[in-house]
Amino acid sequence: GESVGLHLPTLSVQEGDNSIINCAYSNSASDYFIWYKQESGKGPQFIIDIRSNMDKRQGQRVTVLLNKTVKHLSLQIAATQPGDSAVYFCAEKAGRDDKIIFGKGTRLHILP
Amino acid sequence: DAGITQSPRHKVTETGTPVTLRCHQTENHRYMYWYRQDPGHGLRLIHYSYGVKDTDKGEVSDGYSVSRSKTEDFLLTLESATSSQTSVYFCAIRGGSGMEKLFFGSGTQLSVL
Known part of the structure; x- marks a missing residue:
């Protein structure tokens, strides 16, 4: 819920701009990655996934990029x-x- | 929402008392998971199940036990609740090999006083 978000890094983006959210992972054996969205008071919801044999995958308005060399994922x-x-x-x-x-x-x- | 029901939705209990949270699914999915969510820690895996009577530990399993006597139900038990177990608990399910997406329930807010 909202109390969870208070201690997290925050990205502020102007409405209409593109957002890039980054994630570093540590397990070099990981071969499947997922992004979830959690709204206040709700459980996480699936957004998009990617397997390690891909570098990029696109969905509706979302793109996930995977860089296995530096163990980095972005949404x-x-x-x-x-x-x-x-x-x-x-x-x-x-x-x-x-x-x-x-x-x-x-x-x-999101900034108005 | 996927057919996942968590009960209760909210619970307040006292330190030292046993507490059981229930996760019920109607999807006949093989895998079920319990996570806890705390400020600054994100979602941490407590235990998971890969079939009836088949369970394994996650990242933060100390102080918790689980049971799965039938496909649709996965119970999380705090044998003797402590204040550090105050958290939001989420259950999640997934279908099986090649079906890695998790579907989450609405969560249980547990307060241990």
Whole structure:
């Protein structure tokens, strides 16, 4: 919920601009990555995913980029809207391991 | 929303008391997960299940136990609640191999006084 977002890094973006949210992962064995959006008072919702055999994947207004060399993931949101205001989490999974591990999240704040 | 129901939605309890949170799914998914969410820590995996009676530990399993006696229910038990277990608890489900997307419930706000 909102109390979770108070301790997170915050990205402030003007409405209509593009947003880029970054995520570093540590497990070099991770081969599947997911971005989730969490609005206040709700559970996380799936946005987009990418497997390690890809560098880029596009969805509706969102693009995920994966750089395996530096273990970095980014989520790009085009033409940011007020409804994009939320906390965004990346998550990773490694091969046959069933654990899905989340990053700490970034709060996206939309400026009018 | 995926067919996931968490109960209760809110609970206040006292230190030292046992607490059980329930996650119920209607999707017949194989995998079920319990996470806790705290300020500054994001979502941390407590335990997960990969089938009936099959469970494993996550990142922060100390002080928690789980049980899965049937596909649709995954219970999280705090044997003796402590104030450090005050948190929002989320259950999530996923279908199986090749189906890694998690679908989350609405969460349980637990306060241990």
